[in-house]
Amino acid sequence: MKTPTKVIRTDKWQLNVTSVQRTLFRETIKVYRQACRYLVGIIYTHWSELGCLTADQLTPAVERLMHKTAKRPNIKYAQFNKSFYKFPSYYRRAAISFAAGQVSSYVTRYREWQSGTRKRRDSKPPKLNADTGCYPALYKGQCYKLHGFDQAEIKVFDGSDWVWTTVQIAGLRERHACASNKMMSPSLIFNERACHLSVPFTCKPEKRKPESNVTAVDLGINTAATIAVVTHSGTVIHREFIHPGRDIDRRDKRLKSVSMRASK
Incomplete structure (x- = not known):
């Protein structure tokens, strides 16, 4: 039996934030983007070794270059830990994943341009x-915690x-x-x-x-939408045209x- 196809759908959960929280979110997005810019340079420099790795292999390989630990005291890019002190590990891994995607996309597009595949x-x-x-992806338990569906705790940077x-x-x-839906890691969208x-x-x-x-x-074009209900034998048992003037004007x-x- 053919398994049902998995479909990804995204919901928008509006957040009611205070002025203090807006400042915290602004600082969080700012430092996260700075980390992404830093990591893009590291990953691009070592792409000849990193480009052939899988997603699961790439993250620890990048961390060996820039994340200092007790078992790994000597790293090549020690400035990252100094510039992003106490940067949470899961934010760091989300930034690595994003930066690797940027570099991979650029390398692919540049090779196509070199080969003559151009518009x-x-x-x-x-x-x-x-x-x-x-925007940062939030990992459950490390970057965010849900309290029912009324409140959420989010780890943020206060400066x-x-x-x-x-x-x-x-x-x-x-x-x-819906019990059959599986929630994935959300992203914090703030502007x-x-x-x-x-x-x-x-x-x-x-x-x-x-x-x-x-x-x-x-x-449709002339009408906003047409709805039809069809039986398994192909008989149309209901048809309806939706044509709200307000939506058409908009x-x-x-x-x-x-x-x-x-045209400009």
């Missing part, structure tokens, strides 16, 4: 961008040390309530306009019964805005 003949070579707007802060979860969807947890779930859709009806939704305005920006 245009005069295309410029890709650049290694270490200054990206990345000198890493501390825990409890934040209220203001809004969330229903995927966490001047938004503050939320981006929570991915591994969803296992139920296998459709052969004799059950099928509901199909077709997103869509047309946004498409016009995109078109005007693209």
